[in-house]
Amino acid sequence: MPRSLKIVVGIILSPVIIALLIPVLILHTLVRIVRKFWHFPMPEFMAPLIDNKYRHKYVQPPGEMAIRHGISPGMHVLEVGPGNATYTIASSKQVGPTGKITAIDIEPKMIERVKNRLDAEGIENVDAMVADVYALPFPDKSIDLCYMMMVIGEIPDPRKAVREIYRVLKPGGLLTFTEILIDPDYPLRSTLIRKFTTLGFEVKEIIGGFFHYTIIFRKTI
Numbered sequence: 001m002p003r004s005l006k007i008v009v010g011i012i013l014s015p016v017i018i019a020l021l022i023p024v025l026i027l028h029t030l031v032r033i034v035r036k037f038w039h040f041p042m043p044e045f046m047a048p049l050i051d052n053k054y055r056h057k058y059v060q061p062p063g064e065m066a067i068r069h070g071i072s073p074g075m076h077v078l079e080v081g082p083g084n085a086t087y088t089i090a091s092s093k094q095v096g097p098t099g100k101i102t103a104i105d106i107e108p109k110m111i112e113r114v115k116n117r118l119d120a121e122g123i124e125n126v127d128a129m130v131a132d133v134y135a136l137p138f139p140d141k142s143i144d145l146c147y148m149m150m151v152i153g154e155i156p157d158p159r160k161a162v163r164e165i166y167r168v169l170k171p172g173g174l175l176t177f178t179e180i181l182i183d184p185d186y187p188l189r190s191t192l193i194r195k196f197t198t199l200g201f202e203v204k205e206i207i208g209g210f211f212h213y214t215i216i217f218r219k220t221i
């Protein structure tokens with residue numbers, strides 16, 4: 001396409017794109033405002049909606065995310081809020097047969113969905129159970145790594161959750177958050193750093209940027 005034609009097409013399409021984006025931005029802002037005052041777990045029917053092929057292909061490829069979260073073979077990993085279990089299954093492959101994933105969710109229907117998927121795919125190194133992140137049913141210092149994808153913003157008292165995760169992590173254990181701006185509960189990286197570095201964690205690594213980031217915290221003591 002000649003350059004002049006590209007400029008004309010650009011001029012014609014720009015207002016259309018802006019017109020489409022404005023309602024999306026307004027809706028997103030409204031949902032963010034509502035969510036600030038009204039916290040509730042994501043409904044189970046939304047799990048397959050947010051777990052789609054575009055996300056897997058272009059945004060968060062499951063195998064890459066498991067590596068990005070710092071998961072390595074043999075680890076005992078805790079996942080809070082597994083959703084549709086796609087990332088749980090990728091993590092189970094990353095820990096391998098000598099490792100184990102424990103996936104917890106406060107919503108029984110979500111765990112039912114996860115268990116059905118694990119059974120259907122014959123995954124044996126994942127335990128899925130209903131539990132609240134505020135009261136984890138695990139002994140002190142028993143977990144190597146905990147990860148949460150698009151979950152921490154949904155939790156009304158994130159400090160309480162992180163104190164409980166601190167209890168179950170082994171010394172030097174890792175706590176990883178992945179967040180993406182389109183999530184109405186998206187927290188800023190600086191907010192998580194400010195809140196959690198006073199709770200016995202230090203920042204080990206930050207991957208990505210404003211739109212999509214992963215922060216890996218390490219338990220310092």
Ligand SMILES: C[S@@+](CC[C@H](N)C(=O)[O-])C[C@H]1O[C@@H](n2cnc3c(N)ncnc32)[C@H](O)[C@@H]1O
Nearest residue numbers: 041042081082083105106107132133149150151
């Ligand atoms: C937005 S979904 C994230 C799904 C998945 N991680 C993903 O990225 O596709 C958040 C999940 O966190 C769970 N959740 C919210 N509050 C929780 C709590 N206090 N304890 C455990 N799970 C919780 C919700 O039930 C929901 O399944």
